[in-house]
Amino acid sequence: ETGVTQSPTHLIKTRGQQVTLRCSSQSGHNTVSWYQQALGQGPQFIFQYYREEENGRGNFPHRFSGLQFPNYSSELNVNALELDDSALYLCASSFWNRVNYGYTFGSGTRLTVV
Amino acid sequence: KQEVTQIPAALSVPEGENLVLNCSFTDSAIYNLQWFRQDPGKGLTSLLLIQSSQREQTSGRLNASLDKSSGRSTLYIAASQPGDSATYLCAVFLGAGSYQLTFGKGTKLSVIP
Numbered sequence: 001e002t003g004v005t006q007s008p009t010h011l012i013k014t015r016g017q018q019v020t021l022r023c024s025s026q027s028g029h030n031t032v033s034w035y036q037q038a039l040g041q042g043p044q045f046i047f048q049y050y051r052e053e054e055n056g057r058g059n060f061p062h063r064f065s066g067l068q069f070p071n072y073s074s075e076l077n078v079n080a081l082e083l084d085d086s087a088l089y090l091c092a093s094s095f096w097n098r099v100n101y102g103y104t105f106g107s108g109t110r111l112t113v114v
Numbered sequence: 115k116q117e118v119t120q121i122p123a124a125l126s127v128p129e130g131e132n133l134v135l136n137c138s139f140t141d142s143a144i145y146n147l148q149w150f151r152q153d154p155g156k157g158l159t160s161l162l163l164i165q166s167s168q169r170e171q172t173s174g175r176l177n178a179s180l181d182k183s184s185g186r187s188t189l190y191i192a193a194s195q196p197g198d199s200a201t202y203l204c205a206v207f208l209g210a211g212s213y214q215l216t217f218g219k220g221t222k223l224s225v226i227p
Contacts, residue, residue: 006157033213042118042203042217043158056213090157092215100207102148103215107157 004106006091012112018079021109023091025072032074033103034066035090043090049074050096078111086113116141118206120218127194128226135189135221137204142182145209149178149189152201152220161202162189194225 005024013019025032031050035043045058049068063079072093078085088110092103117140127133137147146165150158162171162178164187170179177190187204201222205215 004157031213033215035215040219042205042219043215045214045216048213050213058214088155092158096213100145100209102146102160102163103205103207104160105150105158110155 004091004093004104006089006106006109008109009107010110010112012114013081015081015083015113017081018077019081019111021076021078021089021091021111023074023076023093023106025074025091025093026104029072029093029095029104031094031096032068032072033092033094034074034076035092036060037088037090037108039087046076081113083113086111116144116206116208116212116216118204118216118218120202120204120221122221123219124222124224126224126226129194129196131194131225132190132192133194133223135191135202135204135223137187137189137218139185139187139206139216141206141208142185143208144182144206146207147178147180147187148205148207148215149176149187150203150205152203154201158203191223194223196225196227199223199225 033048034046037043048056088108091106094103149161164180175192201220203220205217
């Protein structure tokens, strides 16, 4: 197992800019999800991709968009960054068929918007 | 809307003590429940996964129980160690049609040597 890897680990952006965060899913997993975690809070669901299509979305504006590639790696894109977008962004992968065996999370990308 | 609550928000115990962390959820129709550990500024490490048909899971000094009907789960840590200091999060998964994990805010545990 290779685990879930995210890049970069830290990032500083200016308000109004755009950012792309990357994630490599655990080998054998076919779904990838993204979460936003503000300081002192639990992670909040942004969206999930299954077989390269978005199949679930949380209460986030469409400034937040994503992609899943054939090799199950993924990107999270955020346009028109706002100060409140500063958070830890977590990627999680899972294998989903008729049974779900839980999610594996990466170490996260710490995004600071100034 | 599923809501997950964790009590207490913070807990400080002396080394060697046994302790229980609590998690409650409002919608009992869950598919599974997962407990995670998070060190400061880091990602989530999965500790235990309990499927809806199970009552408990054990891994080493950790034991998690699930009572779906009452909407509760507990994480029991035996013989706590300073290395157990971290934030513990529980998350519920509803399954097909709702693919998100819904998390509590976590319990911050400090084990004092």
